[in-house]
Amino acid sequence: MTSQPFQDAMRDWLLRLEEGARALSQVGEPVVGCTSKEEIYREDKVVLYRYLATPGPDSRARMRTPLVICYALVNRPYMMDLQPDRSLIRGLLARGVDVYLIDWGYPDGADRYLEVKDYVLRYLPHCADAAAAHARSTAVNLLGVCQGGTLSLCFAAAHPKRVRNLITMVTPVDFRTPDNLLTKWSDGIDIDALVDTIGNVPGEMLNAVFLALMPYRLLSQKYIAILDGPRDRAALENFLRMEKWIFDSPDHPGEMYRQFMRWFVKENRLVEGDLEIAGRSIRLSDVKMPVLNIYAERDHLVPPAASRALARLVGTQDYTEYGFPGGHIGIYVSAAAQREVPGRIAGWLAAREPRGGRAAPRGARG
């Protein structure tokens, strides 16, 4: 390209980006979360919801054991139900799974002294019990997502009889794998000084770290791609929904962050086998219920090796692993994920549902 054609190409490109910006500005604030839900239980800022299936041909007989989704504290759980055609929860409901979800809320200054034990030994068991009571079941199936998976593992190890089946999704277990850049970066950080100084760790701060993993792509190319991409409203709305989710990041309770970073990340206690929560020894070898471990093959936040370490640590004889061909986010929202993931989970659960575990169709119960 000579100088003049270069300038022409550049001008044309900038005009296209301008058009893209105009089109984007026509799209309003995105709406997130699409499936009806009811509040079942509330404690402090934590809320347990039950999702309601849309009556119709998909309302098949449901599984009697409720599935409780335990999300990470880092982002908002509506990622599980972002929009009608990108909803793991809808996919599960359509396959007869009775879905409950724990929403940790937005912790504030009053929550800065919440600890790992509050989540693992108080909120999580209370939510699991509330879901079991509501579904008239004696135990729950538990699906832990990312950091929520790590907490779920601890809960399942502490209370193996209260969890019938455990599913972990993109869950870090071994935080010291050589490809884990986040761990490498955090090694030199004085976590005590950080928490003593700022208390709750702001979501914005965590986001800044995540963006720094791939700054060229995440700070520039992503936006150029949307401005230079298709102009249809649906694509722009999808983009804005994701954008909202990514940056709608609750603050992380300070003490919880301190303990999580020290015990799980720096000292890798889940792998080393020396984790204690409130004086109770937590061993992954006590996780004896069936486990389905789902990881993303191109995960830049939780490397596959960090998740797959679970295989050699859990005590169960019924361990299944599924590598999804995508990334940490794509595993929930990509078209391939909608086709593959809910079916895998529901099929795996159905195969382990106790005999006579299928209940009447939804709506038959009051």
Added chain:
Amino acid sequence: MTEAQEKSPDWAQAWIDEQRERLENSLREGSVPSGDRDLGALFSRLGADWLSSYELLARASFPKSTVPLGWAREQEREWRDLASAQAEYRRLEAQIVAKLLAVHARALDRLQQAVRERTEQGRPFEEFRELYDLWIECGEEIYAEVARSEEYCRLQAALGNASIELRARQQKVLERGLKYFDLPTRSELNSVHRELRALRERLAELEVRLPRQAPSANNTTRATRARASQQASKRTSKRASK
């Protein structure tokens, strides 16, 4: 001129005159707060005085060997610490900016090489976007190398720690200011929140022991919690009896 003035050297007299003038200035109307002044204005003035005096202290270069002395020694210590934390943060920030600029420069070198190879292969760019995407690829490639290096990890952590230190020093100075105006401080709130957490924990323990309550319209969640807790207790006792 008095006899004493006549015998004083010029420099001493000049100093004394200067002090006299300062004293007179400070006693002029408006310099000393009086009871009938507007209260808001009084607070504003106090705040402005407080800020400006400590700003001056912060800007001053403190010889590290000098120990702060006198009535304001504690404040001075805090401002010195803040000034040195800021200097350390700026120093490390400059280093990391230099590293990132070097990444950009190397990315451009790599891009140039990629463009040359493409041209030699007879694959010219059709659109500017192709060049841009190639630049992104080169940038990420170089950045990934640097970001994983021990040197960068150490530097980034040092910058992170320096920013925490700076923030801590800023908080200390601000807390003193808030106390001055009898406003609540983060430390005070922390005490309250620590107690609140302990109370929440005790409340949860007590709720587990409460007898079952009849659900009413406005305490459904509490009733659900009680049911859940009871169920948990029953399950625990069953486990214990096995």
